[in-house]
Amino acid sequence: MDQSGISDASPDVTARALKVLLTPNLTFAEVELTTACPCRCVTCGSNCGRAADDELTGAELQSLVDELHELGCKRIAFLGGEPLCRPELLTLIRQAKRRHMLVEIVTSGMGLDSAMAVELKAAGTNSVTVSIDGLEAAHEMQRGVKGSFRRALAAIAALKAAKVPVGVNTQVNRASMPELESMGDVLLEAGAIGWQLQTTFPMGRAASSPLVLNSSDMPELLAILRRLALRPKLAPHLSDAIGWWTSDDTRLRSTPGGLARCWLGCVAGIQHMGVTSQGCVKGCLALSDAYIEGNIREQSLSRIWHDEQRFAYNRAYQASSLSGSCANCSQAALCRGGCTASSVAFHGKPGVNENCLRLAELKSK
Numbered sequence: 001m002d003q004s005g006i007s008d009a010s011p012d013v014t015a016r017a018l019k020v021l022l023t024p025n026l027t028f029a030e031v032e033l034t035t036a037c038p039c040r041c042v043t044c045g046s047n048c049g050r051a052a053d054d055e056l057t058g059a060e061l062q063s064l065v066d067e068l069h070e071l072g073c074k075r076i077a078f079l080g081g082e083p084l085c086r087p088e089l090l091t092l093i094r095q096a097k098r099r100h101m102l103v104e105i106v107t108s109g110m111g112l113d114s115a116m117a118v119e120l121k122a123a124g125t126n127s128v129t130v131s132i133d134g135l136e137a138a139h140e141m142q143r144g145v146k147g148s149f150r151r152a153l154a155a156i157a158a159l160k161a162a163k164v165p166v167g168v169n170t171q172v173n174r175a176s177m178p179e180l181e182s183m184g185d186v187l188l189e190a191g192a193i194g195w196q197l198q199t200t201f202p203m204g205r206a207a208s209s210p211l212v213l214n215s216s217d218m219p220e221l222l223a224i225l226r227r228l229a230l231r232p233k234l235a236p237h238l239s240d241a242i243g244w245w246t247s248d249d250t251r252l253r254s255t256p257g258g259l260a261r262c263w264l265g266c267v268a269g270i271q272h273m274g275v276t277s278q279g280c281v282k283g284c285l286a287l288s289d290a291y292i293e294g295n296i297r298e299q300s301l302s303r304i305w306h307d308e309q310r311f312a313y314n315r316a317y318q319a320s321s322l323s324g325s326c327a328n329c330s331q332a333a334l335c336r337g338g339c340t341a342s343s344v345a346f347h348g349k350p351g352v353n354e355n356c357l358r359l360a361e362l363k364s365k
C-alpha cells in the first residue's frame with residue numbers, strides 16, 4: 001500500500017481520477033513582472049538581470065489581472081526577475097485584492113526594507129517568499145552580490161515586523177545541499193514561517209552548471225530530506241520539482257500544520273498558468289520557451305486558455321509519452337513522470353525524470 005492508497009486503485013478508478021485531475025480549472029497563475037533583477041545568479045533559470053525588451057506595460061498587466069480573475073483564478077504570484085523592480089507592483093496587488101485573489105510575492109529580498117514591507121501589507125499581500133539558496137557564502141556565490149544574504153534575512157525580519165507571513169524558497173544544488181541542515185535555525189530565527197525546497201534545473205545560466213544535481217545525488221538528498229522532516233519547527237516541504245512517490249511523499253510534501261498533500265502529477269495548463277514579462281503564456285513559468293502556448297498581445301488570455309489544442313502535454317496526456325524509468329514505473333498512472341519542467345530541462349521532453357527520489361528509494365532497498 002502506498003502512502004495515499006490512490007495508486008492501488010483499479011484501472012477504472014485511476015482513469016476516472018485522472019479525468020478529474022486533468023480537467024482544466026485555473027486556480028493559480030504566476031506573473032513574471034520583469035526579468036530585471038539586481039542579482040546575477042549563476043543558477044538563474046531565466047537569465048535574469050536586465051529587463052527584457054518590450055515588457056508588458058502597467059496597463060497591460062492590470063488587464064491581465066482582470067482576465068485571470070474572469071477565468072476563475074483564485075491565487076496570483078507576482079515574481080521576476082525581481083518584482084520590486086516594477087513600480088506598478090503595489091497597484092497590481094491592490095487590483096488583484098479587489099478581485100478577491102490571494103496574492104503572493106516571490107523576491108530576492110533586495111530592496112525590501114521596512115517601509116516596503118509596510119506598503120506590501122497595506123496593499124493586501126497575503127504572503128511573501130524570499131529566495132535563499134544556502135548560508136551566506138554559498139548564497140552570495142550564487143547571487144553574485146555581496147551582502148545579498150544579510151539583505152534577504154533583513155527582508156524576512158521586516159516582513160515579520162509588518163505582519164506579512166513570510167516563507168523561504170531554497171534551490172537545492174551542490175552549493176546548498178550540504179548546508180540545508182544548518183539553514184533551518186537561521187531562517188527560523190530570521191522570522192520565516194515556511195520553507196520550500198526546489199531543485200536547480202539545467203536551464204538559463206544553470207544550463208551546464210556543475211551545481212546541478214543528478215540521479216547519483218538523489219540517495220543523499222533523500223536522506224537529508226528525511227532528517228529535515230524531523231525538525232520540530234520549520235521543517236521544509238517539497239515543491240513540485242522534487243520527488244516523486246516515495247513511501248513518505250505525503251510527509252515530505254505537506255506543509256507542516258497544513259493539509260496533507262501527496263504528488264498527483266503536474267498541473268501545468270490544468271490548474272496552473274504562467275505569463276512571462278513579454279506576455280507569453282505557458283502552463284508553468286518553469287517550462288522552457290518551447291512550451292509557449294500564445295501571447296496575450298496577439299490573442300486574449302481566455303482564447304489561449306480555452307483552446308483545447310494547447311497545453312497538450314497534460315490536456316492530451318497519453319501514457320505512451322512516458323519514457324525511461326517512468327515508462328515502467330508502478331506509480332506512473334497518476335504520477336505521469338514527475339514535474340514536466342524538470343523532465344524538459346533534464347531530458348528535453350515531458351514524461352521522464354531520472355532524478356526521481358522513488359527510484360533512489362527503490363535502489364536502496
Ligand code: SF4
Pocket residue numbers: 037038039040041043044045046047048049080081082108131143
Ligand atoms: S534572484 Fe532570482 S530572478 Fe534574480 S537572478 Fe537570481 S534566480 Fe534570477
Ligand code: SF4
Pocket residue numbers: 243244245325326327329330331332335336337338339352353356357358359
Ligand atoms: S519513476 Fe517517473 S513515474 Fe515513477 S514515481 Fe518517479 S517520476 Fe513518477
Ligand code: SF4
Pocket residue numbers: 240241265266267268272283284285286287338339340341342
Ligand atoms: S511543470 Fe513542474 S513546477 Fe510546473 S506545474 Fe508542472 S509539476 Fe509544477
